[in-house]
Amino acid sequence: xxxxxxxxxxxxxxxxxxxxxxxxxxxxxxxxxxxxxxxxxxxxxxxxxxxxxxxxxxxxxxxxxxxxxxxxxxxxxxxxxxxxxxxxxxxxxxxxxxxxxxxxxxxxxxxxxxxxxxxxxxxxxxxxxxxxxxxxxxxxxxxxxxxxxxxxxxxxxxxxxxxxxxxxxxxxxxxxxxxxxxxxxxxxxxxxxxxxxxxxxxxxxxxxxxxxxxxxxxxxxxxxxxxxxxxxxxxxxxxxx
Amino acid sequence: xxxxxxxxxxxxxxxxxxxxxxxxxxxxxxxxxxxxxxxxxxxxxxxxxxxxxxxxxxxxxxxxxxxxxxxxxxxxxxxxxxxxxxxxxxxxxxxxxxxxxxxxxxxxxxxxxxxxxxxxxxxxxxxxxxxxxxxxxxxxxxxxxxxxxxxxxxxxxxxxxxxxxxxxxxxxxxxxxxxxxxxxxxxxxxxxxxxxxxxxxxxxxxxxxxxxxxxxxxxxxxxxxxxxxxxxxxxxxxxxxxxxxxx
Numbered sequence: 001x002x003x004x005x006x007x008x009x010x011x012x013x014x015x016x017x018x019x020x021x022x023x024x025x026x027x028x029x030x031x032x033x034x035x036x037x038x039x040x041x042x043x044x045x046x047x048x049x050x051x052x053x054x055x056x057x058x059x060x061x062x063x064x065x066x067x068x069x070x071x072x073x074x075x076x077x078x079x080x081x082x083x084x085x086x087x088x089x090x091x092x093x094x095x096x097x098x099x100x101x102x103x104x105x106x107x108x109x110x111x112x113x114x115x116x117x118x119x120x121x122x123x124x125x126x127x128x129x130x131x132x133x134x135x136x137x138x139x140x141x142x143x144x145x146x147x148x149x150x151x152x153x154x155x156x157x158x159x160x161x162x163x164x165x166x167x168x169x170x171x172x173x174x175x176x177x178x179x180x181x182x183x184x185x186x187x188x189x190x191x192x193x194x195x196x197x198x199x200x201x202x203x204x205x206x207x208x209x210x211x212x213x214x215x216x217x218x219x220x221x222x223x224x225x226x227x228x229x230x231x232x233x234x235x236x237x238x239x240x241x
Numbered sequence: 242x243x244x245x246x247x248x249x250x251x252x253x254x255x256x257x258x259x260x261x262x263x264x265x266x267x268x269x270x271x272x273x274x275x276x277x278x279x280x281x282x283x284x285x286x287x288x289x290x291x292x293x294x295x296x297x298x299x300x301x302x303x304x305x306x307x308x309x310x311x312x313x314x315x316x317x318x319x320x321x322x323x324x325x326x327x328x329x330x331x332x333x334x335x336x337x338x339x340x341x342x343x344x345x346x347x348x349x350x351x352x353x354x355x356x357x358x359x360x361x362x363x364x365x366x367x368x369x370x371x372x373x374x375x376x377x378x379x380x381x382x383x384x385x386x387x388x389x390x391x392x393x394x395x396x397x398x399x400x401x402x403x404x405x406x407x408x409x410x411x412x413x414x415x416x417x418x419x420x421x422x423x424x425x426x427x428x429x430x431x432x433x434x435x436x437x438x439x440x441x442x443x444x445x446x447x448x449x450x451x452x453x454x455x456x457x458x459x460x461x462x463x464x465x466x467x468x469x470x471x472x473x474x475x476x477x478x479x480x481x482x483x484x485x486x487x488x
Binding site: 018021022028036038039116 | 390
């Protein structure tokens with residue numbers, strides 16, 4: 001059976017036939033395996049060589065990917081935007097975008113790093129330190145953490161008060177050299193530089209000061225609550241910036 | 242089914258009324274039903290995977306489509322299903338002809354190797370051309386390799402807790418780069434299919450004309466028809482195939 005089948009394949013038995021197909025297949029499988037193991041290094045080398053400009057156009061390059069959790073993202077006009085600070089505070093606060101931008105600002109140039117492995121290097125951010133906003137509202141006794149809500153009605157996030165007071169944790173109104181676009185979470189979003197991107201909640205609508213850490217949307221879906229870059233799941237090499 | 246590849250041929254379907262008695266074109270069986278089903282099921286899964294990959298990958302499309310979790314779920318299950326059409330059609334007794342074609346796709350003659358070394362500039366003489374040309378053989382091997390690598394890297398992405406941290410980044414890299422190559426190759430495959438309608442039609446009907454076979458797969462055609470191109474069965478196994486309706 002086997003023999004006669006083979007004879008059926010070869011139209012001229014005299015011609016020697018080389019199993020090129022198998023070699024191509026095995027070469028691809030081998031390259032794929034090597035790529036999975038050392039791809040992080042390759043990507044890092046390519047990414048730092050090309051920078052955020054050209055790298056954004058290459059597969060596997062340093063570019064933003066959107067992880068929407070709702071059918072569409074909210075588009076909020078700057079005039080209608082409001083940021084509410086509530087919960088265990090001395091003075092509940094409701095800020096317009098103008099009021100937020102009138103506060104002392106801070107500028108950061110830092111990587112945006114996703115837990116799934118991609119990283120956009122040297123992103124420009126402008127915003128107000130979260131610590132300054134907490135001081136504006138006045139944190140009350142018994143407060144331990146913050147819960148954040150998004151205008152998309154679905155996403156939530158959390159930070160402890162200590163994490164929130166870090167100097168590179170800001171409520172951002174500018175990103176990539178201009179106002180934050182709707183797809184990137186504008187007009188106002190969180191930017192938590194020392195943690196993975198899912199902590200940087202988009203379309204920020206409310207900051208509640210609470211007495212315990214309430215795990216946010218992604219944390220309820222298995223991601224670490226304390227999402228320090230390199231210390232929890234995801235890529236562990238040092239940020240470029 | 243006979244032991245050797247039966248030289249199936251006959252007239253192309255039943256003659257329509259009024260044309261009875263006219264000369265009918267001789268056709269050769271190129272793909273059986275199992276092979277065609279496997280091809281189109283595989284093509285459907287590739288289509289779903291590419292369509293769902295676009296919003297997952299491009300922020301501008303994602304911003305229009307949304308519902309990332311649902312799109313990702315469809316992508317995941319289409320990926321998990323990817324080995325099913327090829328595996329199921331190759332595994333059973335129904336896959337004998339497909340298995341023979343896989344062996345044929347694997348093996349390259351010296352003329353085909355010359356085509357590869359010359360980067361496609363030195364064509365295989367049509368009288369020596371196999372049932373599949375070297376480009377098609379390369380495409381088949383690439384597709385098999387791509388399925389395995391995409392499945393493996395996709396599995397690391399999905400079940401990342403089971404693997405070292407850096408593998409997740411590496412798997413993202415491999416999955417993204419190979420996905421780009423797959424889109425290029427599949428696009429080329431579709432363009433070539435549309436440029437060669439009879440080859441495309443054979444993936445639907447299963448047959449090609451004798452004329453086409455001589456032009457594009459001369460060695461195979463001569464072997465199937467007997468060296469003189471005779472229409473009488475050249476070898477054993479004259480059992481009528483599914484396309485041997487004589488009118």
